Amino acid sequence: MSELPGVVVTGVSGRMGQMLVREVLASDKLNLVGAVERSGNDWVGRDLGTCMGGTELGITVSDDPLETFAKAQAVLDFTAPAATVQFAELAAQARAVHVIGTTGLEEGDLEKIRAAARHAVIVRAGNMSLGVNLLTKLTKQVAAALDEDWDIEIVEMHHNRKVDAPSGTALMLGEAAAEGRGVSLVEASERGRDGITGARERGSIGFAALRGGDVVGEHEVIFATAGERITLKHIASDRALFARGALKAALWGQDKAPGEYDMLDVLGLGD
Ligand SMILES: NC(=O)C1=CN([C@@H]2O[C@H](COP(=O)(O)OP(=O)(O)OC[C@H]3O[C@@H](n4cnc5c(N)ncnc54)[C@H](O)[C@@H]3O)[C@@H](O)[C@H]2O)C=CC1
Numbered sequence: 613m614s615e616l617p618g619v620v621v622t623g624v625s626g627r628m629g630q631m632l633v634r635e636v637l638a639s640d641k642l643n644l645v646g647a648v649e650r651s652g653n654d655w656v657g658r659d660l661g662t663c664m665g666g667t668e669l670g671i672t673v674s675d676d677p678l679e680t681f682a683k684a685q686a687v688l689d690f691t692a693p694a695a696t697v698q699f700a701e702l703a704a705q706a707r708a709v710h711v712i713g714t715t716g717l718e719e720g721d722l723e724k725i726r727a728a729a730r731h732a733v734i735v736r737a738g739n740m741s742l743g744v745n746l747l748t749k750l751t752k753q754v755a756a757a758l759d760e761d762w763d764i765e766i767v768e769m770h771h772n773r774k775v776d777a778p779s780g781t782a783l784m785l786g787e788a789a790a791e792g793r794g795v796s797l798v799e800a801s802e803r804g805r806d807g808i809t810g811a812r813e814r815g816s817i818g819f820a821a822l823r824g825g826d827v828v829g830e831h832e833v834i835f836a837t838a839g840e841r842i843t844l845k846h847i848a849s850d851r852a853l854f855a856r857g858a859l860k861a862a863l864w865g866q867d868k869a870p871g872e873y874d875m876l877d878v879l880g881l882g883d
């Protein structure tokens with residue numbers, strides 16, 4: 613039996629699910645022990661390796677998260693809000709580190725995740741890449757240095773299958789800008805303009821979401837004033853970087869006290 617922490621991947625047939633499986637299989641620090649998909653998905657009941665077009669792995673895709681999490685020290689979860697809320701409670705029961713990449717979570721979902729984090733380690737981030745997490749720090753710094761004569765706009769572009777907007781990353785960048793400026797994002801946020809909108813509201817933080825093709829993820833924070841403009845930009849061209857961040861979080865969380873953490877904690881970039 614392996615001494616390495618055992619990992620379960622949820623949503624294994626998804627874009628991120630498959631990427632996570634590949635990265636865990638390639639890792640010499642983590643051991644894949646289970647795979648979960650939603651009931652009714654074609655992969656349930658079949659061998660994971662065969663489903664992914666390779667050789668048998670001896671892991672049957674399950675639609676029973678409770679039973680599957682019982683053998684795990686970490687759960688890697690990039691699925692959908694309703695699933696993630698349920699998994700938070702089950703991973704906490706199993707005392708497994710729950711790494712949450714799922715975006716589109718609403719305040720009610722976040723409250724339930726915070727409750728689960730009283731009993732187990734949860735690492736949650738709308739983006740697991742080093743580059744984006746560094747960009748949040750830069751965004752906060754620039755926003756703190758500039759006054760409201762500088763308009764802040766956040767533009768993101770993703771593939772045409774993405775279901776939530778603005779992206780989790782755009783919201784992280786918005787939070788960073790709002791913190792830097794010392795305002796509340798909920799109050800300052802301006803989402804989507806259409807028709808006769810009137811002039812831009814001073815001090816607002818605007819969001820625009822573009823969708824098309826197979827774009828992995830692009831984010832731009834624009835600071836614009838009369839006569840000049842500063843742009844901070846991140847381009848992700850490979851989903852593997854998100855998966856590698858998630859594996860790092862799963863390992864980092866193994867010896868931590870229960871609580872909710874983010875990738876700034878994992879990467880040692882926190883304040
Ligand atoms: N934090 C980060 O770094 C990143 C976050 N994401 C987020 O991850 C999520 C998934 O993205 P994709 O993989 O592109 O989507 P996807 O649609 O390709 O995959 C989602 C998978 O979750 C499964 N699923 C849904 N409900 C389930 C349930 N109750 N039980 C088990 N499985 C369930 C679906 O069947 C599907 O296979 C999105 O919220 C996305 O925004 C994506 C990339 C990076």
Ligand SMILES: O=C(O)C1=N[C@H](C(=O)O)C[C@H](O)C1
Nearest residue numbers: 715738739774779780781829
């Ligand atoms: O859905 C995606 O694909 C991505 N989602 C995350 C987000 O909402 O920001 C992270 C990344 O941009 C890819």
